[in-house]
Amino acid sequence: MKNKKVHAILGPRNSEQARYIVRLGEVEFQKPVIWFPMTGPSLLPPPSPSSIYTGQGLNCYQFQAIAAIIKALGWQSIVPIYEETEYGSHLVPCLTNVLKEMGIQMANVTAIDSSSRDINSILDTLTNMRTHVFLVHMSMDLGTSFILSAQKKEMIGEGYAWILTQELSSLTDPQVPLVRNLYNGSPVPVDNFTDFVSLKRYMQGALGVRPMDSNKTDLRRAKEKNFTDRFLGTLPIYGWWAYHTIEALAMAVEKVEKAGTDNGLTLGDEIRATTFTGVSGVKFNLSQGQLDQSEYEVYNVISARERIIGFWSPKNGLVQDHIEGGGGGEASGGREYQLKDPLWSGDTLAKPPKLRIGVPRTNYFPEFVHVYNSSNSSKLQVDGFAYNVFLKALDVLPFPLNNYEFVPLPNKSRSDNTTYDDMLCTQMKQEDLDAIIGDITVVASRTNCVDFTLPYLDSSVAMVVRMKNASTSGILLKPFGGLLWLTLGLIFVAATIIILLLEKYKTKSNEIKKMDQFLINPFLVYKIDVMEKFASSAAGWMVILTSFLFILVVQVYTANLTSILTQGKEREPTFKDEYVINKSSNLHVGYRNGSWVRELLTEQLGFCSSRLIALNSPEEYNERLSRGTKKGGVDAIFDETPYLTLFLSEYKSGFMMTGPIYKTGGFAFAFPRKSSLGLHFSNAILKVTQDAEPYSVLMARSSLPTSIEDLEFEDESDIETSKLEIDIFGGLYPVLLSVVALFLCLSIPILIEWWRKK
Numbered sequence: 001m002k003n004k005k006v007h008a009i010l011g012p013r014n015s016e017q018a019r020y021i022v023r024l025g026e027v028e029f030q031k032p033v034i035w036f037p038m039t040g041p042s043l044l045p046p047p048s049p050s051s052i053y054t055g056q057g058l059n060c061y062q063f064q065a066i067a068a069i070i071k072a073l074g075w076q077s078i079v080p081i082y083e084e085t086e087y088g089s090h091l092v093p094c095l096t097n098v099l100k101e102m103g104i105q106m107a108n109v110t111a112i113d114s115s116s117r118d119i120n121s122i123l124d125t126l127t128n129m130r131t132h133v134f135l136v137h138m139s140m141d142l143g144t145s146f147i148l149s150a151q152k153k154e155m156i157g158e159g160y161a162w163i164l165t166q167e168l169s170s171l172t173d174p175q176v177p178l179v180r181n182l183y184n185g186s187p188v189p190v191d192n193f194t195d196f197v198s199l200k201r202y203m204q205g206a207l208g209v210r211p212m213d214s215n216k217t218d219l220r221r222a223k224e225k226n227f228t229d230r231f232l233g234t235l236p237i238y239g240w241w242a243y244h245t246i247e248a249l250a251m252a253v254e255k256v257e258k259a260g261t262d263n264g265l266t267l268g269d270e271i272r273a274t275t276f277t278g279v280s281g282v283k284f285n286l287s288q289g290q291l292d293q294s295e296y297e298v299y300n301v302i303s304a305r306e307r308i309i310g311f312w313s314p315k316n317g318l319v320q321d322h323i324e325g326g327g328g329g330e331a332s333g334g335r336e337y338q339l340k341d342p343l344w345s346g347d348t349l350a351k352p353p354k355l356r357i358g359v360p361r362t363n364y365f366p367e368f369v370h371v372y373n374s375s376n377s378s379k380l381q382v383d384g385f386a387y388n389v390f391l392k393a394l395d396v397l398p399f400p401l402n403n404y405e406f407v408p409l410p411n412k413s414r415s416d417n418t419t420y421d422d423m424l425c426t427q428m429k430q431e432d433l434d435a436i437i438g439d440i441t442v443v444a445s446r447t448n449c450v451d452f453t454l455p456y457l458d459s460s461v462a463m464v465v466r467m468k469n470a471s472t473s474g475i476l477l478k479p480f481g482g483l484l485w486l487t488l489g490l491i492f493v494a495a496t497i498i499i500l501l502l503e504k505y506k507t508k509s510n511e512i513k514k515m516d517q518f519l520i521n522p523f524l525v526y527k528i529d530v531m532e533k534f535a536s537s538a539a540g541w542m543v544i545l546t547s548f549l550f551i552l553v554v555q556v557y558t559a560n561l562t563s564i565l566t567q568g569k570e571r572e573p574t575f576k577d578e579y580v581i582n583k584s585s586n587l588h589v590g591y592r593n594g595s596w597v598r599e600l601l602t603e604q605l606g607f608c609s610s611r612l613i614a615l616n617s618p619e620e621y622n623e624r625l626s627r628g629t630k631k632g633g634v635d636a637i638f639d640e641t642p643y644l645t646l647f648l649s650e651y652k653s654g655f656m657m658t659g660p661i662y663k664t665g666g667f668a669f670a671f672p673r674k675s676s677l678g679l680h681f682s683n684a685i686l687k688v689t690q691d692a693e694p695y696s697v698l699m700a701r702s703s704l705p706t707s708i709e710d711l712e713f714e715d716e717s718d719i720e721t722s723k724l725e726i727d728i729f730g731g732l733y734p735v736l737l738s739v740v741a742l743f744l745c746l747s748i749p750i751l752i753e754w755w756r757k758k
Helices: 015-028 061-073 091-102 119-127 140-152 166-171 218-231 237-259 264-273 385-396 420-430 444-448 472-477 482-502 508-519 521-526 537-567 578-583 597-604 618-627 641-650 676-690 692-701 717-721 733-757
Strands: 033-035 051-053 077-083 110-112 133-137 161-164 207-211 275-277 283-285 296-302 305-313 317-319 355-360 370-373 380-383 404-409 435-441 450-452 460-469 571-573 589-592 612-615 636-640 655-663 667-672
Touching: 061 091, 061 161, 061 207, 061 296, 061 305, 061 317, 077 091, 077 119, 091 133, 110 119, 119 140, 133 140, 133 166, 140 166, 161 166, 166 207, 237 264, 237 275, 237 283, 355 420, 380 404, 385 435, 385 667, 385 676, 385 692, 420 435, 420 444, 420 450, 420 667, 435 676, 444 450, 460 618, 460 641, 472 537, 482 537, 589 597, 589 618, 597 612, 597 636, 612 618, 618 636, 618 641, 636 641, 641 655, 667 676, 676 692
Parallel strands: 033 051, 077 110, 077 133, 133 161, 161 207, 355 404, 355 435, 589 612, 589 636
Antiparallel strands: 207 296, 275 283, 296 305, 305 317, 370 380, 435 667, 450 667, 460 571, 460 636, 460 655
């Protein structure tokens, strides 16, 4: 190096070379070492004052851009795959931080040895994972081998998504020649897969990020045309960076030689101080020892071409169209991520991977979820209220989600009597499902297996029983309670005695005449001369007050009797609560087949399992409940209120609901544990249920009664509250008692006089 008068060292290719050359340049010769991203992608530039890296070095901007892409596409988890080198390991801390902020999971961080000996076994493992969104961060050499191996295993096709970091962008860059090697112009055989420029056709549908390159000058276009005519391709952005690095080095050498300070450290300082806009349009600045580049373009590989579908910068975030001056600043926290629709592998717009959505095919209550095969095609069809809520939630998700398939549960290998608990805790994992939608009740025991969304419908457990008709012979006595009848009778008897005592009769016939008048005293209040008919004016006033009370009682009695007759309050349940049924050990009760209500009855309410009968449809509910235990049926059915409301809306006569006796978490959708997709659906369901009018339309479309969430339970007190008790006239008692006491005092002298005469 001394004999050749070396000013700088360019481009170490691997870790062993790098450590030796950096030590050689920094310690022994004090010469700057310049790295190119195209020649040293598997290396991290050492923290050395004599090292200059013409790539983007240690910043995490590209991983922030990638995280924004993942967020915009609605992926909830990814599989990062990186080369197990110093540079490759840089991915993990950067990506972990940015994904954590966005609520995106890294399903399985996979490291590959740079020797590429374990690629096939790693790909086999990745194929069996539920997450088929892969982020590849590795050098060109290893990336070439990895992509080829993935292609041979048919992993680069429909159902898979691939994201490439900027180091692999030249695999797909249409500016890189496919037929000739740009560096020496020699032909590249089509079957020579060891050269990365031959692999771009295999990356159909892949997404990637690269530093934005939009400021092309006329001089650059002329040079690119020359390159294209000569090599059938031109320089990518990294080639122009290398080109300008040599320019900066030449400028710095001239300055150092003119100043007469031929020193390696001085030369490095001059390189860092050199800033200019090159013929490519790139603003070249190595002031921090590496290029200051924070704006990225997002590309989508389409055969041998590519399409720019978005741009990212720290200031503007992810946008569809480039915004001038996007560099610098911080991204707005409230910005929605925007991206044009990519064309995926298999020439489809359906975003991979396809979500697998489980749906129960029990069809006991098809108004909630109904799974069937269309007569026109073999495709599985789904309908019902839960399905409509699912579709409505898709519309309000913050990202597009249109690539999914429904999986009927239980599968054909299982019994039709499979419980919902088995679907959630076993089949969710066995069938590799991303969610289960339907009439799924949120209960505490199931939260150990799945995560639930917010409920889209409230529910409780209640009981339906037969109704019995009360005896019609006593219906005229029902408007008033027994104590009220007794009180009114005593009041009228006391009034009669007092009126008789107040009258001073001189002949027996006159007494009989006055008695006849009192028996019809309710009508005397309308007679103008009522006071003239009595010898005592006090007796007349007593008759008026008694008549007023009588008319008031008649009006109240008539109104309450009308209410009883018109509203059917004379009908009573055969059993008023579950405790009465439980005490009668010979009575059978029913529940919906496969429901968790069976565990509620046996474990919490203490019912013997031998008394429980599983029922499969509203028709069977009606049949068994009508027959009763003595005829092989049931005397009560325990189920959740939405089902019972549907049942009663169809079979209105003869049955009634009592309760609720147990509050549940409502109906919701289920997702695998720690699935961030469930959180997005919770927010979407909240928006759907809070929008009252569209929600009512969904219920009507599914033939659900609009009162399904506003249930009025027939409680045991309903029959009793139809009878008016003594407190209904509580305000009149002080007045009546005062009047009776007053007139009783007036009658005492008369009573004493009568005893004397007798």
